[in-house]
Amino acid sequence: MSHESSLSQVQAATNFSEPAPLHATTRAEIDASLRFPVLLFFRTALFWLLFGSILCTMTSLKLVVPCFLDGINFLSYGRLLPVALDALLYGWAIPAGLGISLWMVARLCGRPLRCSKLLVAATFFWNTGVFLGSLGVLCGYGTSIPWLEYPNWASVPLFIAFLLMGVWIVLLFSARQPRSIYITQWYFLLGLCAFPWLYATANMFLTWGSIQASAQGPIIAWYSANIFGLFLIPLALGIIYYLIPKITGAPIYSYYLAVLGFFSLLLLAGWSGMTLFLGGPIPVWMVSASVVATMLMMIPVAAVILNYAKMLQGQVAALKESPALRFIAFGIIAYLVATLLNLAFAIPTWNGILHFTHYSNGIIILTLLGAVSMVFFAGIYYIAPRLFGFSWLCSCSIRCHFWLAVVGLSLMVVSMTLGGLLEGLALDDAAITWVNVLSFAAPWRWLNVIAWILLLLSYVSFVRLFGNMLFHATHPDQKVSACSFNSLASVS
Amino acid sequence: MNRLRPLFITIALLFFAGWLGFVAYSYLELGRLAPQVESDGSLPPLQSGSAIRGAKVYAAEGCMTCHSQQVRQPSVTSSDIDRNWGKRPSVARDYLRDQVAFLGTSRIGPDLSNVGVRFTDPAWYYRHLYESTTVVPGSNMPAYRYLFKMQKIEGQPSEEAVSLTGPHAPKEGYEVVPTEEAKDLVAYLLSRKQDYTLPEVPPVPEK
Numbered sequence: 001m002s003h004e005s006s007l008s009q010v011q012a013a014t015n016f017s018e019p020a021p022l023h024a025t026t027r028a029e030i031d032a033s034l035r036f037p038v039l040l041f042f043r044t045a046l047f048w049l050l051f052g053s054i055l056c057t058m059t060s061l062k063l064v065v066p067c068f069l070d071g072i073n074f075l076s077y078g079r080l081l082p083v084a085l086d087a088l089l090y091g092w093a094i095p096a097g098l099g100i101s102l103w104m105v106a107r108l109c110g111r112p113l114r115c116s117k118l119l120v121a122a123t124f125f126w127n128t129g130v131f132l133g134s135l136g137v138l139c140g141y142g143t144s145i146p147w148l149e150y151p152n153w154a155s156v157p158l159f160i161a162f163l164l165m166g167v168w169i170v171l172l173f174s175a176r177q178p179r180s181i182y183i184t185q186w187y188f189l190l191g192l193c194a195f196p197w198l199y200a201t202a203n204m205f206l207t208w209g210s211i212q213a214s215a216q217g218p219i220i221a222w223y224s225a226n227i228f229g230l231f232l233i234p235l236a237l238g239i240i241y242y243l244i245p246k247i248t249g250a251p252i253y254s255y256y257l258a259v260l261g262f263f264s265l266l267l268l269a270g271w272s273g274m275t276l277f278l279g280g281p282i283p284v285w286m287v288s289a290s291v292v293a294t295m296l297m298m299i300p301v302a303a304v305i306l307n308y309a310k311m312l313q314g315q316v317a318a319l320k321e322s323p324a325l326r327f328i329a330f331g332i333i334a335y336l337v338a339t340l341l342n343l344a345f346a347i348p349t350w351n352g353i354l355h356f357t358h359y360s361n362g363i364i365i366l367t368l369l370g371a372v373s374m375v376f377f378a379g380i381y382y383i384a385p386r387l388f389g390f391s392w393l394c395s396c397s398i399r400c401h402f403w404l405a406v407v408g409l410s411l412m413v414v415s416m417t418l419g420g421l422l423e424g425l426a427l428d429d430a431a432i433t434w435v436n437v438l439s440f441a442a443p444w445r446w447l448n449v450i451a452w453i454l455l456l457l458s459y460v461s462f463v464r465l466f467g468n469m470l471f472h473a474t475h476p477d478q479k480v481s482a483c484s485f486n487s488l489a490s491v492s
Numbered sequence: 493m494n495r496l497r498p499l500f501i502t503i504a505l506l507f508f509a510g511w512l513g514f515v516a517y518s519y520l521e522l523g524r525l526a527p528q529v530e531s532d533g534s535l536p537p538l539q540s541g542s543a544i545r546g547a548k549v550y551a552a553e554g555c556m557t558c559h560s561q562q563v564r565q566p567s568v569t570s571s572d573i574d575r576n577w578g579k580r581p582s583v584a585r586d587y588l589r590d591q592v593a594f595l596g597t598s599r600i601g602p603d604l605s606n607v608g609v610r611f612t613d614p615a616w617y618y619r620h621l622y623e624s625t626t627v628v629p630g631s632n633m634p635a636y637r638y639l640f641k642m643q644k645i646e647g648q649p650s651e652e653a654v655s656l657t658g659p660h661a662p663k664e665g666y667e668v669v670p671t672e673e674a675k676d677l678v679a680y681l682l683s684r685k686q687d688y689t690l691p692e693v694p695p696v697p698e699k
Contacts, residue, residue, distance in 0.1 A: 062634070063600065063632070064632075066632045066633065066634055066635075067635075070634055070635050071634075071635050071636075071637040071638060072638070073638040076553065076554070076634050076636070077554070077557065077558070077634050078553045078554025078555055078556075078557050078558070078634075079552075079553065079554050081554065081557050082554055082557065137554075140552040140553070141552065142551060142552055142554060143551055143592065144550070144551035144552075144554055144555070144556040144557075144592065144594060145592065146597060149554075173496065174496070181495055181496065181499065186499060189496075189499065189500065189503060190503050193500070193503055193504065193507070194503075194507060197507065197511070201511065201515055205515070205519065206592075209591065209592075211518075211519060211523050212522070212523045212524075212525065212587075212588065213587040213588065213589075213590035213591060213592055213593040214522050214523070214525045214584040214585055214586075214587045214588050214593070215518040215519055215521075215522035215523035215525075215584070216518075216587070216592065216593040216595075217518075217522075217584070217587075217593055217595050218514050218515070218517075218518040218522070219514070219515055219518055220593075220595070221514075222510075222511075222514045222515060226510075230507070263502075263506075266502070266503060266506045266507070267506055269510075270506065270507055270509065270510025270511070270514075271510050271513065271514075273514075274514070276597060277562070277595060278564075278568060279564035279565040279567070279568030279569065279581070280562045280564060280565075280582065280595060281562055281581075281582040281583050281584045281586060281587065281593075281595070282522075282584065283517075283521075283522070283584075286513075286514060286517075289513070348567075348568055349568075351568065352564070352568045352569030352571075353569070355564075355569075356560055356596075356597070356598050356599035357598070357599070358598075360597060360598070361598060427571060427599070428569065428571045429571070430571055430574035430575045434601075434602055435628065435629070435630035435631065438630065438632055439630075
């Protein structure tokens with residue numbers, strides 16, 4: 001059987017076999033150097049996660065009950081929604097992803113972190129940027145450019161902070177001990193190079209206003225697609241490639257598929273996204289290119305998902321035991337569903353009906369809170385016990401977090417896609433008046449409120465658990481939770 | 493050999509390709525579109541100072557989260573034109589005079605690219621902004637009462653006072669007048685007109 005030999009050939013050719021396990025003292029040294037900065041990333045991220053989901057719940061309720069907290073300027077729908085979504089993106093997802101990737105890069109490179117004070121300063125800068133930006137939008141300085149609503153001066157601390165964090169990760173890379181580069185590092189490198197480029201371009205052209213409004217459409221679509229497709233999704237995919245072999249002990253199923261998945265994603269993701277303005281005032285060739293690229297995105301998605309599925313095959317016991325693996329499994333499913341929904345959205349005639357309804361917002365929420373966040377939660381579940389030095393305190397909180405998130409997200413996707421479809425069909429028929437279209441959408445929007453409440457409860461349960469862990473780390477002699485210590489040691 | 497370098501170069505090149513196609517092309521081509529010069533002025537028409545200030549209010553209040561400003565091509569859907577949101581699809585040059593193109597990605601409310609053609613009376617806009625259900629029963633638009641001020645009538649009632657009846661009417665001896673922000677916003681909304689023809693977009697034949 002030549003399978004073994006061909007595998008080793010590919011490994012030699014691409015040089016990204018799983019790195020050899022580190023010595024226990026090196027591991028301890030790395031974890032000690034990272035304990036404070038990484039936990040700081042997680043703490044701030046969880047604060048913004050709660051903040052963003054509370055505001056999202058409020059806005060979803062405002063949509064069905066317009067008189068809820070009505071007539072107060074900083075609580076109006078148009079100001080709250082961008083603050084909520086940006087808090088979830090810039091406050092939660094990016095710092096959480098960076099914290100996880102920092103730890104994984106340090107472990108993969110076999111190097112403890114030096115000069116962690118600068119990293120702490122970067123976290124401070126970043127959160128100042130998010131805070132000032134949110135405050136600016138609430139006070140009426142928002143720009144109303146999708147995903148770039150923060151006033152332009154708030155982009156400066158955010159950009160400096162990212163450069164500081166990115167510099168440390170690149171330094172770790174260049175000082176790496178084992179010379180091979182694992183596939184996780186490929187994805188991290190892609191994501192970490194993409195973000196400064198994306199953010200600098202979009203801010204220079206859009207918020208600092210150096211470009212004519214006639215040229216803004218394609219840049220808006222390019223940024224809002226690639227911030228997910230080339231930054232957060234690659235981070236999530238890299239984390240999955242790290243965690244599955246670590247938890248189950250199964251090696252990567254196929255290196256060919258991994259290489260194909262990486263390069264096809266890199267090639268195609270940058271060209272998808274113009275479907276956001278399909279039929280709109282942007283050049284037709286751009287839309288055509290994006291429709292083709294979105295269709296072809298099935299190749300990278302199928303490649304990575306096939307790889308993951310083969311690695312997870314027969315791992316029922318591990319799935320039952322490890323919360324991280326369960327979150328990963330749901331994240332993979334969410335990624336697949338989001339891709340399929342995106343595919344349907346790119347078909348021009350279907351887009352004519354689905355566009356501008358809740359359908360497209362549903363894809364964004366599923367990508368952000370499903371495909372990306374569930375994997376980041378998995379990363380936190382895996383990493384935090386190693387930094388704290390003890391395992392998760394309460395398994396029922398974890399179950400609560402997982403199942404409420406699963407039910408909430410599923411309900412949200414159903415309500416947004418089916419509701420969006422019905423809304424779109426009603427909109428497409430000009431004989432149905434606008435106010436009647438609202439009545440078509442209303443029941444689905446109520447369902448959306450329920451979904452947000454479930455998600456909020458899920459996140460509260462996780463934040464409470466994390467808070468208990470923090471408390472226990474500083475007061476190890478006190479009993480912290482009603483829930484007894486659970487043997488989740490197998491997780492870590 | 494440092495194997496990081498080829499990987500990094502591949503990432504940079506492929507990323508650069510997409511950047512070149514969408515960002516650089518937009519900047520070099522769409523960013524240099526010029527107004528259409530006609531005998532009686534240029535198209536799209538210039539905007540008043542009040543309308544330009546109003547665009548800032550439009551951005552600050554996040555109107556874009558619910559209202560789009562684009563009429564789509566009839567080849568994709570005819571419903572935008574059937575709903576009388578415009579006589580022709582929007583093109584890039586329509587946004588030439590704007591600081592920011594509020595194209596919008598969701599329609600919780602109707603499209604506004606031609607709202608200045610559909611409604612021409614400022615009083616209608618003031619009543620709609622103050623309490624939308626007074627002019628559109630069943631509307632779910634939030635009330636922007638903070639863009640207005642309630643003041644005591646001294647002598648003659650103000651000419652700008654918003655005419656309100658029923659539960660939303662002010663107390664006896666008081667009136668509701670728009671602030672500068674509301675006036676600018678309404679000037680901006682009144683300027684939302686794509687009712688001229690440009691050579692790149694032939695008028696859609698009437699059905």
